[in-house]
Amino acid sequence: MDTNHTPREAAEHHGYHADKSALERRLKRIEGQVRGVAKMVDDDKYCIDILTQISAINAALHKVSVQLIDDHIGHCVVDAAKSSIEQGDPSIVQDKIAEATAAISRLVR
Amino acid sequence: MDTNHTPREAAEHHGYHADKSALERRLKRIEGQVRGVAKMVDDDKYCIDILTQISAINAALHKVSVQLIDDHIGHCVVDAAKSSIEQGDPSIVQDKIAEATAAISRLVR
Amino acid sequence: MDTNHTPREAAEHHGYHADKSALERRLKRIEGQVRGVAKMVDDDKYCIDILTQISAINAALHKVSVQLIDDHIGHCVVDAAKSSIEQGDPSIVQDKIAEATAAISRLVR
Amino acid sequence: MDTNHTPREAAEHHGYHADKSALERRLKRIEGQVRGVAKMVDDDKYCIDILTQISAINAALHKVSVQLIDDHIGHCVVDAAKSSIEQGDPSIVQDKIAEATAAISRLVR
Numbered sequence: 488m489d490t491n492h493t494p495r496e497a498a499e500h501h502g503y504h505a506d507k508s509a510l511e512r513r514l515k516r517i518e519g520q521v522r523g524v525a526k527m528v529d530d531d532k533y534c535i536d537i538l539t540q541i542s543a544i545n546a547a548l549h550k551v552s553v554q555l556i557d558d559h560i561g562h563c564v565v566d567a568a569k570s571s572i573e574q575g576d577p578s579i580v581q582d583k584i585a586e587a588t589a590a591i592s593r594l595v596r
Numbered sequence: 597m598d599t600n601h602t603p604r605e606a607a608e609h610h611g612y613h614a615d616k617s618a619l620e621r622r623l624k625r626i627e628g629q630v631r632g633v634a635k636m637v638d639d640d641k642y643c644i645d646i647l648t649q650i651s652a653i654n655a656a657l658h659k660v661s662v663q664l665i666d667d668h669i670g671h672c673v674v675d676a677a678k679s680s681i682e683q684g685d686p687s688i689v690q691d692k693i694a695e696a697t698a699a700i701s702r703l704v705r
Numbered sequence: 706m707d708t709n710h711t712p713r714e715a716a717e718h719h720g721y722h723a724d725k726s727a728l729e730r731r732l733k734r735i736e737g738q739v740r741g742v743a744k745m746v747d748d749d750k751y752c753i754d755i756l757t758q759i760s761a762i763n764a765a766l767h768k769v770s771v772q773l774i775d776d777h778i779g780h781c782v783v784d785a786a787k788s789s790i791e792q793g794d795p796s797i798v799q800d801k802i803a804e805a806t807a808a809i810s811r812l813v814r
Numbered sequence: 815m816d817t818n819h820t821p822r823e824a825a826e827h828h829g830y831h832a833d834k835s836a837l838e839r840r841l842k843r844i845e846g847q848v849r850g851v852a853k854m855v856d857d858d859k860y861c862i863d864i865l866t867q868i869s870a871i872n873a874a875l876h877k878v879s880v881q882l883i884d885d886h887i888g889h890c891v892v893d894a895a896k897s898s899i900e901q902g903d904p905s906i907v908q909d910k911i912a913e914a915t916a917a918i919s920r921l922v923r
Contacts, residue, residue, distance in 0.1 A: 510746050521732060521735050528732065535805070537773055538777075542808075542812055548759055549704055553704060555752050559753065559756075565673075584674075591665055593757070594704050595700075616855060620852055620856060623849075623855065624852060627845055627848045627852065630848055634838055634845065637838055637841065644917050650921070654872070657868055661865060664868075668865075790899065802888045809883055813876055
């Protein structure tokens with residue numbers, strides 16, 4: 488039955504589910520921005536203008552990352568915290584947090 | 597009684613407590629690195645060597661940030677998740693996560 | 706005659722000309738990586754795996770930026786330095802450098 | 815005689831010379847900010863407030879880096895461009911640019 492899934496299964500409906508189409512629209516736009524930069528190179532546009540476009544892509548990717556981190560903490564980590572309480576096993580949430588921190592660390596650099 | 601503090605009070609023993617002295621040693625070292633850069637400027641050292649030192653400071657600060665984020669999620673956010681469950685009020689953990697994500701976003705830039 | 710163009714015209718053959726096809730291949734690959742991330746979202750892949758892919762895109766974009774900066778300094782800024790010497794007008798190179806630094810500053814954040 | 819130094823010696827009066835005291839004041843302030851963060855840890859301040867302070871330090875260091883890069887391009891790289899022209903040896907400026915780009919690359923990450 489549908490309501491009977493374990494916390495693990497629940498976690499698999501990732502946090503970004505609710506905003507999935509917004510996220511996909513954003514990524515579609517970023518894909519277009521990257522294609523635009525390739526076209527600027529092909530058209531011999533001025534380097535500084537190309538760099539400005541790349542900064543815009545960085546900023547757009549940054550927003551996607553932050554949304555994913557927010558969703559991940561709000562869903563996967565919080566679900567893991569619940570499981571830890573229910574099962575009396577702190578390692579469940581600790582593992583999730585270590586994983587999230589590693590991902591954040593790669594992005595913060 | 598000691599065991600009777602509210603979740604809010606518990607959360608005030610921040611996550612970095614356990615590693616407090618390690619964190620303080622790191623910051624002491626970063627302070628010395630910044631002083632070293634000031635001395636390099638005063639001694640007219642080569643700009644590229646100064647920039648290399650600044651990159652090292654950035655990396656050291658990055659480690660401090662990631663440790664604080666890790667501790668914050670592991671303690672404040674997880675405590676808030678517990679409070680949300682106990683009090684049946686999801687807004688407690690949601691507020692903590694919004695705050696953490698905003699801090700991460702400022703660092704990821 | 707071909708050898709008679711002014712420094713300004715020479716500068717318009719931007720620095721990345723020589724590596725144009727390498728740059729375009731890199732951007733093509735980044736475009737594919739962004740499309741891959743959109744597909745991961747559509748397929749409900751795990752948030753952390755998506756974040757790892759975004760870190761890879763950031764790193765790839767970073768390489769493109771650094772190549773463009775290198776080419777820009779090596780061509781546009783150096784050409785402007787020559788023009789400044791030839792025309793006895795330091796503002797030519799100063800303007801180019803101010804522009805380059807502003808672009809670098811947006812990327813360093 | 816003082817006016818007789820070679821381009822190499824001239825380059826050794828690094829670009830940041832003019833702004834040396836401004837740079838030193840900025841670094842003094844950053845040193846104080848780092849000490850402030852150590853005190854916040856010692857006083858058990860809230861992790862998010864500490865992270866906010868670290869973001870401010872990152873931003874201040876970023877300004878110092880950008881100023882150093884600007885000065886470096888404006889002086890060392892431009893001087894090297896002049897030497898390359900005078901001595902008919904493009905490798906002088908090419909080496910300086912490779913070095914500058916490597917430093918920028920470490921900061922952009």
